[in-house]
């Protein structure tokens with residue numbers, strides 16, 4: 001059976017990964033989303049099992065020991081990780097999956113899934129990135145400062161990715177990601193091999 005494609009959407013905090021992913025959900029209903037585990041406390045309105053699987057540090061450490069995470073990373077004082085089994089099951093069922101994760105984790109996933117498609121979401125400018133982190137209003141000033149300094153370092157990791165997408169307007173960013181997904185499907189279409197064989201058979205018969 002044809003395997004699904006693993007897409008990884010990454011980029012600095014505040015660039016709009018969550019917003020773009022939520023918009024993509026509406027536009028690409030067949031795409032499956034990986035729900036991460038985290039030790040971060042839930043924000044208002046976040047639900048366990050929907051936004052994240054919220055774990056204590058002990059529970060998270062047990063998941064690491066049991067090799068239940070495809071990758072994990074510490075980010076601004078909390079742990080985040082991708083549950084392995086769900087990703088592997090989805091891909092083996094021939095469905096595409098998208099991981100919305102920070103850059104260290106994305107680089108670790110690349111080591112295991114070199115055939116994955118890695119997309120780096122870029123802010124239109126550093127100033128706009130600052131505005132988005134502050135404007136979201138979910139973090140304390142100290143966390144905002146920490147996230148901003150991490151974001152500047154994260155921008156240097158762009159070369160690890162297959163594509164860079166600027167998130168200027170949400171709809172446009174989604175359209176660019178949709179175009180990448182279509183192109184990656186075209187690259188991998190296995191039926192093209194069969195089709196080609198049919199032509200070859202006809203050609204051989206005609207020539208013979």
Ligand SMILES: Nc1nc2c(ncn2[C@@H]2O[C@H](COP(=O)(O)OP(=O)(O)O)[C@@H](O)[C@H]2O)c(=O)[nH]1
Pocket residue numbers: 011012013014017018036037040071072073075080081082083100101102103104105106
């Ligand atoms: N490595 C890794 N990063 C993750 C995972 N899940 C979420 N993240 C990233 O962790 C960072 C912090 O996430 P969060 O606290 O929800 O804040 P926000 O995404 O910036 O609103 C973001 O860059 C997320 O994309 C994961 O499973 N693994």
Ligand SMILES: Nc1ncnc2c1ncn2[C@@H]1O[C@H](COP(=O)(O)OP(=O)(O)O)[C@@H](O)[C@H]1O
Pocket residue numbers: 011012013014015016017018019020132133135136167168169170
């Ligand atoms: N294209 C955009 N234009 C303007 N604001 C945006 C855009 N994308 C995201 N935002 C805003 O930026 C803030 C950070 O977005 P979020 O999706 O939480 O980022 P991330 O998941 O990368 O940390 C949110 O307040 C969101 O509404």
